Amino acid sequence: EKAAPAPVAKAAPAAPKADAKPVPALTGRQPGERPLASPAVRNRARDLGVDLVFVPGSGPAGRIEHADLDAYVARGGSLPAATSGSTASTYARAEGAAETKIIGLRRKIAEKMAESVRRIPHITYVEEIDMTAVEELRAHLNATKAKDQPKLNVLPFIARAIVVALRDQPTINSHYDDEAGVLTTHAPVHLGIAAQTPNGLMVPVVRHAEALDPYATALEIARVSGAAKDGSAKREELSGSTITITSLGTLGGVVHTPIINHPEVAIVGPNKIAERVVVKDGQMVVRKMMNLSSSFDHRIVDGHDAAVFVQKIKNLLENPATLWMN
Structure with missing residues (x-):
């Protein structure tokens, strides 16, 4: 039998060139x-x-x-940081601290929020709304929609309620320049939709919400929110809102205190819909209830006017057949 060939020694890897551009090793890229x-x-x-x-x-x-x-x-x-192969004990003591520098867009968002709180005296008004009729209508519309129509969530109904309520109180659909002392009241409703994105909170805009039916509203909300989240939104799609909705969806909690999107004078914040036992017509019944948290610029919107506006939204949502009747 022939002897097995002797193993060939592998050459040592060549050392990197002295003038190679240093690249962090964890990126996995060559210089x-x-x-x-x-x-x-x-x-x-x-x-x-x-x-x-x-x-x-x-x-x-x-x-x-x-x-x-x-x-x-x-x-x-x-x-x-590189991770070790060992798994830390569930009860191991933690040591140290991490510092994160807030830069770029995240810092701009923080500055804008701080400016809004500093410059605007907020008044927050909370009301509970019986959303049972909206949910029943929404389920019916989703079950009977055409193939090319989107499924509806609750936001198009809230958006429409805001549009209709603003007809009686157009001042709430305004920008206030406090330095010049000028209030600009807008005829069209350019509805901001506060959206959580990988870059933080952004406000893509549904323009001319007053001219959209529920399906068109749903499509446009999905389009501009998706563009904000994937970074493809244009500058004009992220500016120019006249009033804003901020919703935390199923995480909406019981109540929150939304911060106004300066220079607007109002923001509407729906909380989550939950089944609750309520008294209706003298009977204890289970209804789908939602708290609506809204904030207003108290320099422009008096407490009474804020309450009237929210009560109008409540009446429209509790009688959703009236939303598109006028």
């Missing part, structure tokens, strides 16, 4: 390699002042996704 990313991600990175060469990608072939950019920014521009 000089262009990072993979979509145009939307590249645009966001440019706006945030982030060099993508230092951002690790979690997508196919190391592609940098929006979430990767968000994570990098949240860490203040540092790479994730």
Whole structure:
């Protein structure tokens, strides 16, 4: 029998060139390699002042996704710490602290929120609304809709109630320039939809909400909210709202105190819909109830006027057949 050939020694890997551009090892890229990313991600990175060469990608072939950019920014521009193979005890003591520098868009959002609270004397008004009739109508419309029509959630109904209520109190659909002392009341209702995105809270705008039926409203809310979340929204789609809805969906809680989107003078905040036992016509019944939390600029909107506005929304939602009758 022939002897087995002797193993061939593998050559040691060549040392990197001294003039190679240093790239963080955890990105998995070679020096000089262009990072993979979509145009939307590249645009966001440019706006945030982030060099993508230092951002690790979690997508196919190391592609940098929006979430990767968000994570990098949240860490203040540092790479994730390497993890050890051992699993820490459930009751192990934690040590140290982490500092995160708030930069870019997240910082702008924080500054805008602080400015709104500083400049606007808020008054918050909360009312409970029986949403049983809306939910029954919504279920019927979803069961009988055409194939090309979207499923309806509750937001188009709330949006329509706001539009109709503003007809009697158009001043609430305004911008207030407190430095010039000028109130601009708008005829069209450009409805802001506060949306949680990977970059933080944004307010995409449904323009001319007064001219949309429930299905068109649902489609436009989904379109502008989706564009805000994936970073493709245009500048004009993120500005120019005249009144805003802020909804936490199923996480909506019992009540909250929404902050007005300056320079608007009102914001409407629906909370979650939940079944509650209530007294109706002298009988204890289970109804689908929702608290509506709304804030107003007290310099422009008196408490009485705020209450009248919310009560109008309540009456419309508790009698949803009236929403599109006029």
